Amino acid sequence: MVIRAIVADDQTVVRTGFVNLLSTQGDIEVVGEAGDGAEAVGLVAQRRPDIALLDIRMPRMDGIRAARTIVNDTAGATKVLMLTTFSLDEYVFDALAAGASGFLLKDATFPELLHAVRLVAAGKAMLAPDITKRLIEEFSRRRPSHLPVPDLGSLTARESEVLLLIAQGLSNTEITQRLTVTDHTVKTHINRLFAKLGLRDRAQAVIVAYEMGLVTPGSRRPD
Template sequence: MTTPITVLIADDHALFRSGFRAILDTQDDIDCVAEVADGEQAVAEVQRLRPDVAVLDVRMPRRTGLGAARSILSVPGNRTRIIVLTTHDSDDYVREAVTAGALGFLLKSMPPEELISAIRIAARGDVLIDPSIVRRHLGRFAESLATPEPDAAINRLTTREREVLQLLSRAHSNAEIADRLRVGEQTVKTHVSNILRKLGLRDRTHAVAYAHLTGFATRDNAG
C-alpha cells in the first residue's frame, strides 16, 4: 500500500480549515496531519511533523503565509513542499511566493478537485501556478524570470528541451515526461538542468513561470 501524502493546513478561517480537511479526508492517498490558525504555528508544526506538503494562506496573524514559507524553506534539509493559497491574486504575492520557492500559488476559489490535484503535484516536487495568474501578474517582474528576448532564448533550446519545457509547464512530473517522450527519468532531469542553465532560470518554479509569461506554454507546437 502506498504511503499517504501528509499535509498541514494553515489558515486563520476555521470554516475553511475544517472544510478543506473534510475534503482531504475523503482521499485515500492524503493524510491531513495538522491544521493551524497562524504562520507561527505553521512553522513550528512543520518543523515538528515534517509533512510532505504545507498549504499556507497568504494572510494570517502573527506571521503571513509567505513569511512562514520563507522560514520553512530556508531550513537545511527541508523536504516539505509549499502551496500558497489566497483570495487575492496580487502580483506582489505571486512574486514573493515564487521567490520563496513555493511549488504552488493558487486561488481559494479553485474547485476542490483541483486543490487536491495540486497537493499531489507538489508532493512529487512539481510546480503548479494558476496560468491565468501567471499571465496577468508576472509582467512586473519579468526581468527576474526571462531574458529581454525570450524567443531568442527559447531558440537556444534543442527540440527535445522545448518539448520538456512545454510538458513541465503543464505540471507533468519527470516520470510522466519520461513516459510520454519514451526516455529515462535521468534523461529528463538532464534536459531540465540544461533548460534552466540556457534560460538563466533558478529552478522549476521559474521555468514554469517563464513558459507561461512568454506564451511558450500555450503554443500548439513547442518545436
C-alpha cells in the same frame, strides 16, 4: 504512499473546510492545522509533513515568511502550496521567490484542491495555465527576480527549447508530443537544464525564461 499535510489559515471556517475535504482521501493525512504562519512553522518542525498549505495573509507571521522559513528549514523536503483569494494577489509574486511550489485559489473546486496537493507533494509546480500567464507577466513587469541570473549558454539547443516550452505552460506530455520524443527524454532534458541553471522547479524555470527574454509578457502559448 500517504501524503502528510498541514493546513494554515487564520479563518477557522476556511481552514476547517480544507482539513475536512483533504481528510476524506485515503492517500492524504492531515497531521496538523495552524491559525498563523508561526504556528505553521512550528508544526512543520515537529511533524515534518510532505506539504504545507499556507494562507498568504495571516497574523504574527504571514504565509510568505512562513513559506521561506519552511523551505529553508526543511531544505525543500516540505513543499508549500499557497492559498490565496485572488489570482493576482500582490503577495503571490513574493511567494514565488520565497520558495512556494504552487498557488490555489480558495474558491477552487474539490478536484482542483486534490490535484494541486498531489502535484505539489510529488515535487512538481502547480502552474495552471489560466493563472500562470497572468502571474508571470505581472511578475516580470513589476518585480525583479530574486534568483541569480543564470548562464543560458550552458544549455544545449534542445534544453533551451524545452525551457521555452515550459515557460509557455506546456506539460511534460505536451512537450513530448510537440518534440516527438519519449517522456523519458523530456524528463532527462528537464533534469539537466534544472541542474545547469540551479533551478528547484518549474516555477523558477518560468521566471528565468521571462527574465532572460526567452518569453515576453503577452507572448502566446503555441497552438
